[in-house]
Amino acid sequence: MRNEMIGAIVRRAIEHPEFCRRLIDSPQDALQSHGFALESEDMAEIEKIRTTLGEAGEDVEQRLIGIAEQYGVNPRPNE
Numbered sequence: 001m002r003n004e005m006i007g008a009i010v011r012r013a014i015e016h017p018e019f020c021r022r023l024i025d026s027p028q029d030a031l032q033s034h035g036f037a038l039e040s041e042d043m044a045e046i047e048k049i050r051t052t053l054g055e056a057g058e059d060v061e062q063r064l065i066g067i068a069e070q071y072g073v074n075p076r077p078n079e
Contacts, residue, residue, distance in 0.1 A: 002042055007073030009036060009046060014064045024050055 012034060013020040022030035027050055031038060038046065049067055053060050068074070 002045075003071045003073075005036070005038065005042055006045055006049075007068055007071040010049070010064050010068040010071065011073055014061060014068065020060065020064070024053055 009023070009031065013023055019030060019034060022033070023046075027043070027046055031043075031046070053063055
């Protein structure tokens with residue numbers, strides 16, 4: 001279940017840039033407004049992901065795609 005939930009959040013961040021920005025700025029608010037309810041362990045994982053976005057000049061979308069693949073989620077199911 002954890003992988004699916006985190007994968008769904010990452011996919012939403014890829015598909016909706018505004019959600020991604022809100023996730024980076026205020027993860028609790030962004031998740032709550034999109035109906036995600038996470039346990040503390042999952043929230044810690046999201047926080048870890050959030051802090052790594054944009055490091056070393058990486059493209060945020062490319063980083064999110066890599067994270068989604070780590071969780072076994074196809075970030076672009078239509079391709």
